[in-house]
Structure formats: C-alpha cells, structure tokens
Amino acid sequence: MDEYITSIDLGTSKVCVIISEIDQTGQLQIIGVGVCPCEGIKKGVVVDIESTSRAILYALEQAENMANVEVNTAYVNIPGGYSKVIRNKGIIAVSGEDKEIDSDDVKRVLNSAAILSLPQDQQIIDIIPTQYIIDGYDEIKDPVGMVGIRLEADVDIVIGSTTTILNTVKSANEVGMEVLGIIPEPFAASESVSNRDERGLGVLIIDIGAGTSDFSVFKNDKLIYNDLVPIAGNHITNDISVGLRISFNESEKIKRKFGIAYTPLASDEKMLKVNPIGIDEKINISEVQLSKIIEARLGEIFEIINEELIKNDLKEEILTGVVLTGGGVGYFPGSKELAKEIFNLPVRIGKPKFIGIDEPIYSSGAGLISYSLERKFNYYIECNDVEVKKSKSKKNSGNSITSFFRRIWDEYF
Ligand SMILES: Nc1ncnc2c1ncn2[C@@H]1O[C@H](COP(=O)(O)OP(=O)(O)OP(=O)(O)O)[C@@H](O)[C@H]1O
Ligand SMILES: [Mg+2]
Structure with missing residues (x-):
C-alpha cells in the first residue's frame, strides 16, 4: 500500500x-x-x-x-x-453472549445488506452505511461496543456498469x-467543490467537462439524484466551429480566450479576428456574436437539467443553490449569471481548494x-x-x- x-x-x-x-x-x-x-x-x-x-x-x-x-x-x-445508488437494508441478530456488538456483527449486517439481485452487466462498487439501528434506536453512526439484540444497517449500495x-x-x-x-x-466532484453544510441543506452540483455534463443533488449529506447530459464543452467548441466556419482548433482557442457565456456581458464593439476555412483573409466578428453561440449551448444544458429537476420534484430540495464546476463551464465569465437566470437559485463556481490545482478542471x-x-x-x-x-x-x-x-x-x- x-x-x-x-x-x-x-x-x-x-x-x-x-x-x-x-x-x-x-x-x-x-x-x-x-x-x-x-x-x-x-x-x-x-x-x-x-x-x-x-x-x-x-x-x-x-x-x-x-x-x-x-x-x-x-x-x-x-x-x-454509468453508476447508480440503490438503498438497501440489512438485519442480523447480534451474536455475542453479552450482546455487545463487535466488528464481526457490523461485517455481517453490511454483508446481508449487500445481497441484491443485479442485472448481469452491473456490479457493486461500494457500500456506504448511512445509519445503524439497534433494537429500533436509529441514527447510530458506529455501533461497535454498544449492546443490543437486533442490528440493522441502512446502506447506499453504489453499483456500476x-x-x-x-x-x-x-x-x-x-x-x-x-x-x-x-x-x-x-x-468525487461534490467532495472538492461543496462542503458538508451545503450537502446537508441541499445543493445542486453541475460538472460540465468536455464530453458530459454530470449533475447531482445532495440533501442531508446524501446523494439523492444524479444523471448526466451528453452535451458539454466539446459541443460548444463545435458550435463555434460550425457557426463561424472556422477549424475546431481555432474555435477552441477563441472560446478559451474570448468566450463569454452571458450575452449582456459581451460588447458588440469589441471585435476579434477569425480565419474562416476556404477564405484567405481574416474577418471580424464581435464578442456578442461569439457569446450568443456559447450562451445558446450552455443555456440548453442548464435548461435540460432544470427540467429534469422539476420533473423529479427536486427544485425545493436545493436550499443552498448551484455549484458550477468543470472546464466546460468554470472559466467563462457570465456562466454564473446565465445559470442564475435559468435555475432561479444562487450560483457559484466551485474549484478545489488545494494549492496548485485550484482550477475547475x-x-x-x-x-x-x-x-x-x-x-x-x-x-x-x-x-x-x-x-x-x-x-x-x-x-x-x-x-x-x-x-x-x-x-x-x-x-x-
Ligand atoms: N479557459 C477555458 N475557457 C473555456 N473553456 C475551457 C477553458 N479551459 C478548458 N475549457 C474547456 O473545458 C473542457 C474540459 O473540461 P474538463 O477537463 O473538466 O473535462 P473532462 O474531465 O476532460 O471531460 P468529461 O468530464 O466530460 O469527461 C473542454 O471542453 C475545454 O474546451
Ligand atoms: Mg471530468
């Protein structure tokens, strides 16, 4: 090790x-x-x-x-x-004569909670005990050393493809x-961009990378919902490439250098030069033109997530707001403003707090x-x-x- x-x-x-x-x-x-x-x-x-x-x-x-x-x-x-959390329960009779719960009892109760019939293409990747219950007394975090007859465990079983x-x-x-x-x-993402208080009161975490936009809702410090939208930063670059008829590489460069996610923050007087494919000379486009493309795609991702939350009655669970992270959203000026408008919730950008890697990627x-x-x-x-x-x-x-x-x-x- x-x-x-x-x-x-x-x-x-x-x-x-x-x-x-x-x-x-x-x-x-x-x-x-x-x-x-x-x-x-x-x-x-x-x-x-x-x-x-x-x-x-x-x-x-x-x-x-x-x-x-x-x-x-x-x-x-x-x-x-590609992973899912399933709630399950294990129950055992405490084995020792003195009825003091030891680590073997804990193993057995978690073991019994792990008995599940899973589809062939799925397997368990983790078991997270959320509470233990001893003879009906709940919310016990560590039962070892306590005395009881019946030990129950509520667990989150994480399964994956x-x-x-x-x-x-x-x-x-x-x-x-x-x-x-x-x-x-x-x-993983929630651990580095949110704190326990936020996850306790209810928080939406959106991690927009290059290929996927993962979103998850935490409440009472538990993951209560997660899904992904298969649209992310690469699609934004691709839209810029198609919209301005420039190469993917050039699109990526101007996206990073000049991209703004919320059109009201962009200027239609500030111009930048791009080189459309098949044309010898560079042409001018405004910051607003570029921003409209980014705003449309990012707005679409936010709308899809928002609809999913509404459909699953999750909006009222999110008491603290939205944390945006991942390279696909974390660098754009205006991404907070755009998200605020769509989710109607407070929004902040989340990045790890460690020195040297305090970046959304x-x-x-x-x-x-x-x-x-x-x-x-x-x-x-x-x-x-x-x-x-x-x-x-x-x-x-x-x-x-x-x-x-x-x-x-x-x-x-
Ligand atoms: N300065 C920047 N401005 C705008 N976008 C950026 C910037 N830097 C990186 N990106 C975008 O971030 C995306 C990559 O983000 P990230 O590294 O979080 O994704 P990933 O983890 O590789 O992908 P995924 O999580 O989707 O599998 C790319 O689409 C890239 O264009
Ligand atoms: Mg990623």
Missing part, C-alpha cells in the same frame, strides 16, 4: 494524475500533478484501452517526476451516468497501477483524493493482473491482462 494517495481522473479531454500525501501537521498536500490529452475516452468512458493507458502513463510520469516519488496505487472515477469498470481498471493495470477504489463522478481528480480519505475505503478491488505492478515500462508489451477481478470486502467477506 502506498504512503501516497493518488487519483487518476479519466476525462473525455484529458487524463489527470494527482499525487498527494498527508504532511506532518496532518494536512493533505498535493505533491505531483500530470495531465495528458487522451483520445481513448469518449463521454467519460474508456473506449480504447491502449491509448488511455498511454495517456495515464504519461500523466503519471509527469506527476511522479514533480513529486519525486513512485506510486503504484490509485483511485479512479467513472461517470455518474461492469464493462466500464473492467476497462477502466485494465487501463490503469496496464501501466502497473493497482486500482484501490472506483468512485462515481458525483461523489481538477475538481474530479482532487475530489477522488478527498473522497477516498473521507470514506476510508475498507475494501479493495483485487485485480488478478496486478503482477504487472511496478513495470510501468511494460505499457506496450502486450501483457495478457485478463482484468477478471473480483471484489474483496476484506472486512465483510
């Missing part, structure tokens, strides 16, 4: 590796960061293992060089749309990284680290192929990694 905590954020536009450690004062410090563009991930899902693992390797080496350490284990994310999980783990294993935990995006990667610390994973994913560990140079050696892994609940099973 590493003394460092490492995350691998598999995003549509980039793979990001972050290495952290707990310093002598008990504070989490980021010691290495590496980023590499990646073509092997579409809408947040690994579709090409080879190019994804190549990008992981590159980002990993950058992060390791910066930190001057070597790491072998990591936490990775999967998009919210088996294919997505296998491909994700395999991509990391290919470069010798063992996956300690798979964390759905909403849990790092929300997921930073959140993976915070979440794994907070949750203190008491199980691990055993990949049968982790013998490639430490052999990072083997990235293209064609190791026969079967990635048939099973989940060991070292505490529960």
Whole structure:
C-alpha cells in the first residue's frame, strides 16, 4: 500500500494524475500533478484501452517526476451516468453472549445488506452505511461496543456498469497501477467543490467537462439524484466551429480566450479576428456574436437539467443553490449569471481548494483524493493482473491482462 494517495481522473479531454500525501501537521498536500490529452475516452468512458493507458502513463510520469516519488496505487472515477445508488437494508441478530456488538456483527449486517439481485452487466462498487439501528434506536453512526439484540444497517449500495469498470481498471493495470477504489463522478466532484453544510441543506452540483455534463443533488449529506447530459464543452467548441466556419482548433482557442457565456456581458464593439476555412483573409466578428453561440449551448444544458429537476420534484430540495464546476463551464465569465437566470437559485463556481490545482478542471481528480480519505475505503478491488505492478515500462508489451477481478470486502467477506 502506498504512503501516497493518488487519483487518476479519466476525462473525455484529458487524463489527470494527482499525487498527494498527508504532511506532518496532518494536512493533505498535493505533491505531483500530470495531465495528458487522451483520445481513448469518449463521454467519460474508456473506449480504447491502449491509448488511455498511454495517456495515464504519461500523466503519471509527469506527476511522479514533480513529486519525486513512485506510486503504484490509485483511485479512479467513472461517470455518474454509468453508476447508480440503490438503498438497501440489512438485519442480523447480534451474536455475542453479552450482546455487545463487535466488528464481526457490523461485517455481517453490511454483508446481508449487500445481497441484491443485479442485472448481469452491473456490479457493486461500494457500500456506504448511512445509519445503524439497534433494537429500533436509529441514527447510530458506529455501533461497535454498544449492546443490543437486533442490528440493522441502512446502506447506499453504489453499483456500476461492469464493462466500464473492467476497462477502466485494465487501463490503469496496464501501466502497473493497482486500482484501490472506483468512485462515481458525483461523489468525487461534490467532495472538492461543496462542503458538508451545503450537502446537508441541499445543493445542486453541475460538472460540465468536455464530453458530459454530470449533475447531482445532495440533501442531508446524501446523494439523492444524479444523471448526466451528453452535451458539454466539446459541443460548444463545435458550435463555434460550425457557426463561424472556422477549424475546431481555432474555435477552441477563441472560446478559451474570448468566450463569454452571458450575452449582456459581451460588447458588440469589441471585435476579434477569425480565419474562416476556404477564405484567405481574416474577418471580424464581435464578442456578442461569439457569446450568443456559447450562451445558446450552455443555456440548453442548464435548461435540460432544470427540467429534469422539476420533473423529479427536486427544485425545493436545493436550499443552498448551484455549484458550477468543470472546464466546460468554470472559466467563462457570465456562466454564473446565465445559470442564475435559468435555475432561479444562487450560483457559484466551485474549484478545489488545494494549492496548485485550484482550477475547475481538477475538481474530479482532487475530489477522488478527498473522497477516498473521507470514506476510508475498507475494501479493495483485487485485480488478478496486478503482477504487472511496478513495470510501468511494460505499457506496450502486450501483457495478457485478463482484468477478471473480483471484489474483496476484506472486512465483510
Ligand atoms: N479557459 C477555458 N475557457 C473555456 N473553456 C475551457 C477553458 N479551459 C478548458 N475549457 C474547456 O473545458 C473542457 C474540459 O473540461 P474538463 O477537463 O473538466 O473535462 P473532462 O474531465 O476532460 O471531460 P468529461 O468530464 O466530460 O469527461 C473542454 O471542453 C475545454 O474546451
Ligand atoms: Mg471530468
């Protein structure tokens, strides 16, 4: 087990590796960061293992060089749309003669809560106890040492698409990284951009990346709803490219440099030059023209999310407001104003608070680290192929990694 905590954020536009450690004062410090563009991930899902693992390797080496350490284990994310939370309950009779609850009883009750019939393409990736109940007394956080006859556990069981999980783990294993935990995006992002008070009172978190816009509602510090819209930053760039008849690359550049998400903030006197395809000379377009394109697409994403919230009676659950994060929304001036108009709720931009990665594109990667610390994973994913560990140079050696892994609940099973 590493003394460092490492995350691998598999995003549509980039793979990001972050290495952290707990310093002598008990504070989490980021010691290495590496980023590499990646073509092997579409809408947040690994579709090409080879190019994804190549990008992981590159980002990993950058992060390791910066930190001057070597790491072998990591936490990775999967998009919210490929995971789901199911509520379940476990009940057992306390076994000891003195009826004092011990950790074996806790394992057994969680074990009994994990008995579910799942579709073949789904598997459990985490079990989160939300409360224990002893002989009818509820809201118990840690039952060990208490006395009772009947122990119940309310749990959130996180399940995910088996294919997505296998491909994700395999991509990391290919470069010798063992996956300690798979964390759905909403849990990761929320951990780095919101606080417990917000999640307690009710908050909507929207993470707009390059390929997907994940959104999640937290209430009473629990995820109560999450989904994704398969439209994000790449679509905005594409709209600019089509609208102005310029290349994707040029669109990306002007989007980043001049993009404004709310037209009233743009000027129709400020002009910028673009080079339409097939025309020799540059032409002028106004800031407003560019802003209209961005506003239309971002507004569409917000509208879809808002309708979904209304349809599911979730608007009244969101007492604190909206947190916007992810590179697809977090950099535009005006994105707060646009969101405020559509959701009719207070809006802020969320970014991780760690020095060196306090940018919206790092929300997921930073959140993976915070979440794994907070949750203190008491199980691990055993990949049968982790013998490639430490052999990072083997990235293209064609190791026969079967990635048939099973989940060991070292505490529960
Ligand atoms: N300065 C900027 N201004 C506007 N947009 C930006 C800026 N920097 C990055 N982006 C956009 O952010 C998006 C990438 O964001 P992010 O890194 O959060 O996505 P990702 O994690 O790779 O993708 P996903 O989460 O959808 O799988 C791209 O569409 C990019 O164009
Ligand atoms: Mg992302």
